[in-house]
Amino acid sequence: MNASDDILLAIDQGTSSTRAIGFTVLGDVAAVEQESFEQIYPGPGWVEHDAEVIWATVMSTGRRVLQRLSESGRTAAAIGITNQRETTILWDRRSGVPIYNAIVWQDRRTAERCRELARAHGETEVSRKTGLRLDPYFSATKIAWILDHVPGARAAATAGHIAFGTVDSFIMWRLTGGKLHLTDATNASRTALYDIAKGCWDQALCEMFTVPMNVLPEVRDSAGKFGVIDKAVLGHALPICGVAGDQQAALVGQACFSAGDVKSTYGTGAFLVLNTAQRFVPSKNRLLNTIAYQLNGVATYALEGSILSAGAAIQWLRDGLGLISQASDVEALAASAPSSGGVYLVPAFTGLGAPYWDPDARAAILGLTRATSRAQIALAALESVAFQTYDLLDAMAADGMRPETLKVDGGMAQNNLLMQRLADVLGVAVRRPMNAESTAFGAACLAGLGCGLYDSLEDIAALSRTETRFEPALSLAERDRQISGWRDALGRVRSI
16 A cells, blocks of 8 residues: 555535545545535425536535645645435536536435336336335436426437536536546436346446437446546536445445445445445345446445435424434433333335335334333434334344344444444444444545555555444334334334
8 A cells, every 4th residue: 555645535416515625545534625505395205416516516625625725735636426325416518517416315206106116017027136125215207207397308318418426427518528437336326227137337227217228328437547537617627536326435435345244334325335346136025136336347246225214204303393402412312311202103105115126115213101201202303313223133133144243333322322322222332433424435545546556445444444343222012012012103104
């Protein structure tokens, strides 16, 4: 590993904010900037972002970090990009202007279309080729919706004037002044249009979803030379050398490089990803198969479970109920309750993800009495994250994958109460790394591989350091009782 003082710049474009972070090659944070942006809710179950606002936050955070590095006499060697996955942007190739707001991964507007496709075609072909399900979560039906609802869009796409991209692709287009229309294999694998076994866009799936193939970007490895940033954009002509969807980047940042290694990232949603090496292992328990990363043309696969609302539940306590003034207040409030008192919060604000895949389920708080307190509702919200994670690990165990420890990261992983409840409910040790920025660090690591600052995945694994380990401290009987109550609450909100 090169021990120079070069910095790897990561752009971490998330669901509620954009961060730019400069990492040293040893994994230390040299500079960080973050900017939040507005969530747009046009209707029930609809979630959008203004793509121009996303771009503005990428530019502003990136420029500020590079300026801070320059002031300290440091330079960036390369840039890595990680992004909220599945979120769909279509733009005009001639102007570079988006033709509609970005439709966010949480958005459920195409649920009925997915049901129509399932009745007409079944799910087998989609699952066999892509490892995914027929669900509005993924990009394919979002692309078709925009083409069908923006006047003239489908005709413009047929004429070759429209480009589709997940957020990484849109950022690369803008960073290079429209020279690059690229994505990486991890992001392509989240569209429901990419055959992850063959490693290519699938024409039959594009026809089924009515997505013209000419809107799709070229797919590359997760590490390598993507292109060079136009100096006029960030003030530096940096090479783009790493790209991965946020959950796959976190897997890299957590050094989950061996079969059976598993991590869970807790942000707006929560995502449990287990490395299955070069084996595409179809799930019998409604989990997803995805590409974990692709290096030198070889894909490493993963088994994944997706929770749609984790931090989103805490945001709702803050913004919807006014129980807390900021998200970080939830730990102290929840800790003031000795127990949730039989209260369960099922945060199905935009439906339920894995392993239930119920887009029509809606959130509920159950078990309320006149004695229920604010603190118990706050604790129930945190516990809902632990229970949903249990559902995913339970499904993985049924698929023959039973990890003994869980690596965690993301903003919610800093909540000690939640991490202990997670260990209690799961019955396994929970490991939190010293470097809390696993997602951004994973993007930086891929950039380091792509530009030669790291020689191998072993170099990255050598940087991994565990900060805190949480051990289970709940009796088996009490654990079973709480899980039984959670399953009963789930049954009351599900639509199928």
